[in-house]
Amino acid sequence: MKLSIVIPVFNEAESLDELHAQIAQVVSEHSLDCEIIFVDDGSKDKSWKVIRQLAKADSSVRGLRFRRNFGKAAGLTAGIRAARGELILMMDADLQDDPAEIPKFIEKLGEGFDVVNGWKLRRLDPWHKVYPSLVFNWLVARMTGLELHDHNCGLKLFKAEVGREIRLYGELHRFIPVLANARGFRVTELAVNHRARQHGESKYGYRRFMRGFLDLFTVTFLIGYGQRPQHMLGAAGLVSFGMGVIGSAYLALTWFLMHVIPLFKPTPIGGRPLLAYSIALMLLGAQAISLGLLAELIVYYTSRESDTFSVTDEVGKPEQIV
Ligand code: UDP
Ligand code: MG
Numbered sequence: 001m002k003l004s005i006v007i008p009v010f011n012e013a014e015s016l017d018e019l020h021a022q023i024a025q026v027v028s029e030h031s032l033d034c035e036i037i038f039v040d041d042g043s044k045d046k047s048w049k050v051i052r053q054l055a056k057a058d059s060s061v062r063g064l065r066f067r068r069n070f071g072k073a074a075g076l077t078a079g080i081r082a083a084r085g086e087l088i089l090m091m092d093a094d095l096q097d098d099p100a101e102i103p104k105f106i107e108k109l110g111e112g113f114d115v116v117n118g119w120k121l122r123r124l125d126p127w128h129k130v131y132p133s134l135v136f137n138w139l140v141a142r143m144t145g146l147e148l149h150d151h152n153c154g155l156k157l158f159k160a161e162v163g164r165e166i167r168l169y170g171e172l173h174r175f176i177p178v179l180a181n182a183r184g185f186r187v188t189e190l191a192v193n194h195r196a197r198q199h200g201e202s203k204y205g206y207r208r209f210m211r212g213f214l215d216l217f218t219v220t221f222l223i224g225y226g227q228r229p230q231h232m233l234g235a236a237g238l239v240s241f242g243m244g245v246i247g248s249a250y251l252a253l254t255w256f257l258m259h260v261i262p263l264f265k266p267t268p269i270g271g272r273p274l275l276a277y278s279i280a281l282m283l284l285g286a287q288a289i290s291l292g293l294l295a296e297l298i299v300y301y302t303s304r305e306s307d308t309f310s311v312t313d314e315v316g317k318p319e320q321i322v
Helices: 014-028 047-057 074-084 097-112 127-144 160-165 171-184 206-223 231-258 272-301
Strands: 005-009 034-040 061-065 085-091 115-120 156-159 189-193
Touching: 005 014, 005 074, 005 097, 005 156, 014 097, 014 189, 034 074, 034 160, 034 171, 047 061, 061 074, 061 272, 074 085, 074 160, 085 097, 085 160, 097 115, 097 156, 115 160, 115 171, 127 171, 127 206, 156 171, 160 171, 171 189, 171 206, 206 231, 231 272
Parallel strands: 005 034, 005 085, 034 061, 115 189
Antiparallel strands: 085 156, 115 156
């Protein structure tokens, strides 16, 4: 089976020659049928020059160059689209991922999986990346139900159809296993050797954590309610509206009883805090429901049919299958 290795590159010129040499060694040792696709994500250094030289010297190397920096997810999307292999392996360009692991990934996939996610068992990154990452992985597991140790690992192997079916944008590359799992693909993980960064610097600062958590909400919403947003917004809206109605009904009832039973002195509703709460809840509820309707309109008119299902096998003549 042909393997496409997709490598997003952003200012990694010093690493590329060595990375290519290491991959070439593994490829020849295991006689893999393989292409290497470097996606230069608008590098400002000599990365593109190095990629061109590599492509000249090695016919299995291909390169794509973005006009400007579009982010890792965009780089991966372009690389996956260009890939011609049945298997796609993605890895970082900074030499932190070890190409010697590639054959183990292929073997693991052969056990009947669609996605094999790397797991940096002994991680060689600064502490301010390692510890927040533990919390992040724990949260992702709780919120999405997919228990992996290292969702953000740069080294992943998956079947080409996984790459075709899931859509990456923004920084959603961290959620490839989650998105694949949500579509029914079988996901597993494999402990890998991790290396410290030798050249250049990390492209992600402290901002990644807040963005990562925000993206986690997006992804949880997308996989749970992406095709039926009103079920979430509408439910929240109904609960809120209902509570508002109960509050105002209670106020109306007590007001009515005060006027009927002469024991109580009637007090005006206008001064009761519950009135403000009830009105706020009803307004909020109505807004959530109408937002849900708008979201449904967007899904109805813009979602691709293929987003609503994922076919794993087919039998019979093509014309018999609707
Ligand atoms: N990368 C990219 N575009 C970006 C940022 C990063 O293509 O805008 C690439 C980068 O060149 C590297 C990989 O994504 O190959 C992972 O980046 P980095 O090593 O900085 O992340 P870390 O290992 O610190 O998580
Ligand atoms: Mg790195």
